[in-house]
Amino acid sequence: xxxxxxxxxxxxxxxxxxxxxxxxxxxxxxxxxxxxxxxxxxxxxxxxxxxxxxxxxxxxxxxxxxxxxxxxxxxxxxxxxxxxxxxxxxxxxxxxxxxxxxxxxxxxxxxxx
Amino acid sequence: xxxxxxxxxxxxxxxxxxxxxxxxxxxxxxxxxxxxxxxxxxxxxxxxxxxxxxxxxxxxxxxxxxxxxxxxxxxxxxxxxxxxxxxxxxxxxxxxxxxxxxxxxxxxxx
Numbered sequence: 001x002x003x004x005x006x007x008x009x010x011x012x013x014x015x016x017x018x019x020x021x022x023x024x025x026x027x028x029x030x031x032x033x034x035x036x037x038x039x040x041x042x043x044x045x046x047x048x049x050x051x052x053x054x055x056x057x058x059x060x061x062x063x064x065x066x067x068x069x070x071x072x073x074x075x076x077x078x079x080x081x082x083x084x085x086x087x088x089x090x091x092x093x094x095x096x097x098x099x100x101x102x103x104x105x106x107x108x109x110x111x112x113x
Numbered sequence: 114x115x116x117x118x119x120x121x122x123x124x125x126x127x128x129x130x131x132x133x134x135x136x137x138x139x140x141x142x143x144x145x146x147x148x149x150x151x152x153x154x155x156x157x158x159x160x161x162x163x164x165x166x167x168x169x170x171x172x173x174x175x176x177x178x179x180x181x182x183x184x185x186x187x188x189x190x191x192x193x194x195x196x197x198x199x200x201x202x203x204x205x206x207x208x209x210x211x212x213x214x215x216x217x218x219x220x221x222x223x
Binding site: 031033035040041042043044045048088090092094099100101102103104105106 | 144146148153154155156157158161163171172203205207209210211212213214215216217
């Protein structure tokens, strides 16, 4: 079964507003990653936060991780129409030589100009 | 797209026929993955490889097999395609943290 679950499933905001997406997971992780997917395209990596980190920034992106609650959030500030896409969290597990990501079902973000 | 290609990009086939999808990378990454993406299910791992001839099953491996005889190529085979395997298939590579995705293959099984 899938590890990460994003919330909300869909989000519609006006350009310039902030967008917040949440991700919950079930078991211990090595790190948690966020990806973006534009319609009809492959996923693009946005940001990685390790299990011993609590917050990370990259440009207009801010990610938090609370391992005690097994949850993460992705904040996109000052949103633009070009941010319209689906956003996925992925939890990373490694062991016995393998390295896997388990993806959630995604949040579909619509930014209205 | 980080030196990763998939072929074919689109394929329509009939139930019961064998199908092979190819993933090719020029990044020399150790890890390669095959996912399928379906509405309401997100991205699900089919098989992955952590080196030449080293492969393992993912969450939805039934009906699929893989092979990796060279670092740069990872093949996904549907031995006898079924309509439930109609999907968009993505290949990804990593070394090992962030994953880089190919453009996807849209497969329709009639």
